[in-house]
Amino acid sequence: MSIWEYANPKKFMQTSAWALPWVLGLTLICLVVGLTWGFLFTPDDFKQGSTVKIIYIHVPAAMMAINAWGMMLVTSLIWIVRRHHVSALAAKAAAPVGLTFTLIALVTGALWGQPMWGTWWAWDPRLTSFLILTLFYFGYMALWSAIEDPDTAADLTSILCLVGSVFAGLSRYAVLFWNQGLHQGASLSLDKKENVSDVFWIPLVICIAGFVLLFLTMVLLRTRTEIRARRLKALLARERVA
Amino acid sequence: MQLVLNNLAVARGGVTVLQGLTLSLSPGRALILRGPNGSGKTTLLRTLAGLQPPAAGSYDLPADSVAYAAHVDGLKSTLTVAENLRFWAEIYGGPGMDLALQSLDLEALAHRRAGELSAGQKRRLGLARLLVTGRPVWLLDEPTVSLDVASVALFAGVVRQHLADGGLAMIATHVDLGLPEAEVLDLEPHRARLIARDGFDEAFA
Amino acid sequence: MPPAGVSGQEEAAGPEEVGGQGMKTLLIRDLRLAMRAGGGFGLGLAFFFLLAVLVPLGVGPEGGVLARIAPGILWVGALLSCLLSLDRLFALDHEDGSLDLLATAPIPLEAVVVAKALAHWLVTGLPLTLVAPILALFLNLPQAGYVWLVVSLLLGTPALSVIGAFGAALTVGLRRGGLLLSLLVLPLYVPTLIFGAEVIRRGSEAMALATPLALLAAISLGAVALLPFAAAAAIRVNLR
Numbered sequence A: 001m002s003i004w005e006y007a008n009p010k011k012f013m014q015t016s017a018w019a020l021p022w023v024l025g026l027t028l029i030c031l032v033v034g035l036t037w038g039f040l041f042t043p044d045d046f047k048q049g050s051t052v053k054i055i056y057i058h059v060p061a062a063m064m065a066i067n068a069w070g071m072m073l074v075t076s077l078i079w080i081v082r083r084h085h086v087s088a089l090a091a092k093a094a095a096p097v098g099l100t101f102t103l104i105a106l107v108t109g110a111l112w113g114q115p116m117w118g119t120w121w122a123w124d125p126r127l128t129s130f131l132i133l134t135l136f137y138f139g140y141m142a143l144w145s146a147i148e149d150p151d152t153a154a155d156l157t158s159i160l161c162l163v164g165s166v167f168a169g170l171s172r173y174a175v176l177f178w179n180q181g182l183h184q185g186a187s188l189s190l191d192k193k194e195n196v197s198d199v200f201w202i203p204l205v206i207c208i209a210g211f212v213l214l215f216l217t218m219v220l221l222r223t224r225t226e227i228r229a230r231r232l233k234a235l236l237a238r239e240r241v242a
Numbered sequence B: 001m002q003l004v005l006n007n008l009a010v011a012r013g014g015v016t017v018l019q020g021l022t023l024s025l026s027p028g029r030a031l032i033l034r035g036p037n038g039s040g041k042t043t044l045l046r047t048l049a050g051l052q053p054p055a056a057g058s059y060d061l062p063a064d065s066v067a068y069a070a071h072v073d074g075l076k077s078t079l080t081v082a083e084n085l086r087f088w089a090e091i092y093g094g095p096g097m098d099l100a101l102q103s104l105d106l107e108a109l110a111h112r113r114a115g116e117l118s119a120g121q122k123r124r125l126g127l128a129r130l131l132v133t134g135r136p137v138w139l140l141d142e143p144t145v146s147l148d149v150a151s152v153a154l155f156a157g158v159v160r161q162h163l164a165d166g167g168l169a170m171i172a173t174h175v176d177l178g179l180p181e182a183e184v185l186d187l188e189p190h191r192a193r194l195i196a197r198d199g200f201d202e203a204f205a
Numbered sequence C: 001m002p003p004a005g006v007s008g009q010e011e012a013a014g015p016e017e018v019g020g021q022g023m024k025t026l027l028i029r030d031l032r033l034a035m036r037a038g039g040g041f042g043l044g045l046a047f048f049f050l051l052a053v054l055v056p057l058g059v060g061p062e063g064g065v066l067a068r069i070a071p072g073i074l075w076v077g078a079l080l081s082c083l084l085s086l087d088r089l090f091a092l093d094h095e096d097g098s099l100d101l102l103a104t105a106p107i108p109l110e111a112v113v114v115a116k117a118l119a120h121w122l123v124t125g126l127p128l129t130l131v132a133p134i135l136a137l138f139l140n141l142p143q144a145g146y147v148w149l150v151v152s153l154l155l156g157t158p159a160l161s162v163i164g165a166f167g168a169a170l171t172v173g174l175r176r177g178g179l180l181l182s183l184l185v186l187p188l189y190v191p192t193l194i195f196g197a198e199v200i201r202r203g204s205e206a207m208a209l210a211t212p213l214a215l216l217a218a219i220s221l222g223a224v225a226l227l228p229f230a231a232a233a234a235i236r237v238n239l240r
Helices: A003-007 A009-040 A050-082 A085-117 A125-146 A150-178 A198-241 B041-048 B081-092 B098-103 B119-133 B149-164 C015-035 C043-059 C063-084 C088-095 C098-104 C109-138 C145-170 C177-188 C190-204 C210-239
Strands: B003-012 B015-025 B030-034 B056-060 B066-069 B137-141 B168-172 B183-186
Touching (some): A003 A009, A003 A085, A009 A050, A050 A085, A050 A125, A050 A198, A085 A150, A085 A198, A125 A150, A150 C177, A150 C190, A150 C210, B003 B041, B015 B041, B041 B066, B041 B137, B066 B119, B066 C098, B081 C015, C015 C109, C043 C109, C063 C109, C088 C098, C088 C109, C088 C145, C098 C210, C109 C145, C109 C210, C145 C177, C145 C190, C145 C210, C177 C190
Antiparallel strands (some): B003 B015, B003 B056
16 A cells, blocks of 8 residues: 555545545634634733734644645645646645635734734735745746646646745745844744743644644645546547547 | 657647557658648657657657757748858757758858748748758658749758668658658558547546 | 858767857857847846836935935846846747757757856846946945945846746746746745845945855856756746
């Protein structure tokens, strides 16, 4: 039993059909528990008041915005090396989801920043990095939609994703260099738990799990759609020749 | 030096158009491809030129031996005839262009800009490019489009000379080139009808 | 008139020699095409010039403000001027069939990319670098910034051409690739822009600028060394 077996579209469709309800259920549980706990049963921050509660959406969305790109990078590499269609289609499916998370992170950041910093937008390194990340997502998705032949599109977007990842990393570094910024440090890390106290930390972790599962659900769903669309294309091509 | 096709199949836009092509072509021989529009003549020539991978099967060709001539001639309209030819001669590291100019009757036009040539003259220049590549295997896609009768005869002479020098040629054409010694391959029996591949067959496996 | 100096006498050249010779030949052809009528030489420069004139008209004539934004304006201008001619880089050769022929020629596609990017730089990046000090006058760039303006453009514009060549390679098969090309290339220009403008800014304020300068050079070198491979791969995919 090799893991690559799941890269077969048929096998993937079977497995994902079985897994989807479970993943969706877990997503709902995590999000409902995490968000309810976070919004209703945690104390207000002594400095930031109740606005701090946006953290339960902002932080997980921001994490998934980056992780989605990471997943696209991995699946693009798999497509280039092993030519599994599911991999390329999963990368295609993940892009709009990643973009949405990026936009959520930006909007919730603005909502949080307004009362905190007194401005909706600041050219802070983190905010700027996320703004640049949206540009990369836009370019990637635009390239997918501009090319008619699906395999050509998969090849070219994979190359773009690889090169783009390098430049996105460089941009992140460049932006740090360019402006030191207002944004607080990372909200959670394993060794520096004092950043966020336990009361906030546990519901936050549940929310993060919920967002990871939400991402998984969306990508599974969208990959299934992409596989069906691709299969339809293949069928139409057969019809034309026959 | 031999061109060998081994159960070759070629695909255009992900759909296999020709399959089961097995043949070998030795030096001094020419093969004329015949088939209706869309039968995959261009696709076959592009595959053999190395511009796209075969859909199945294989072909055997010595490395760097192909000169390909497509529908468009790769000419820059602001460069003169001589500049265009010299460019390709240097890129391919082939022989000088004097013979090429002479063979296709372009000497008088050598210093004209390619953009000022007539369609037929442009085509002759495109074919002269084959001579400056110095390559033995010619893959020609409708080489006689927009050529008049005299020019077709001129071109047939060039091909015959190429074959006599130990070259070989594969030519897709609808026109009678006046090369009775060339073999003719009808592509009709090789057209892929039932099994279309578009690289997504694993979804149906 | 066939120009002197280029003659095809290298009959028995080895493959590497053909590659090197091929790059030179291609470079000379591209430069000649750029200089001839309709080659588009000077359009980027004119755009750069217009930008440097229009910005003060929009921002207002106050010298202090202009001096502060001059490094950024000049770099953004250079970036956009480079972008103008990028969509022709491979598209013209693709249309007239030259790209197919180059792909079957003994010269590796990677070398084709390098030669064409170099030609693009010689036709846009280098002239931009040379006229930038004149335009910097309009923008009241502080005295100390001039040297660094030229240095940073000289180091950074090669990256713009190579990154642009990569974007052009991705979009070469598309009919209306121009707009998509800018969408793909501009985000990739971000690090070059930041470090390039930072060098001038620090230079004009007489601050230490070794770090951004080194990083700018590193991006250029890295892009020139690696991106031709990605671009050649993209062209191969597009020719299929």
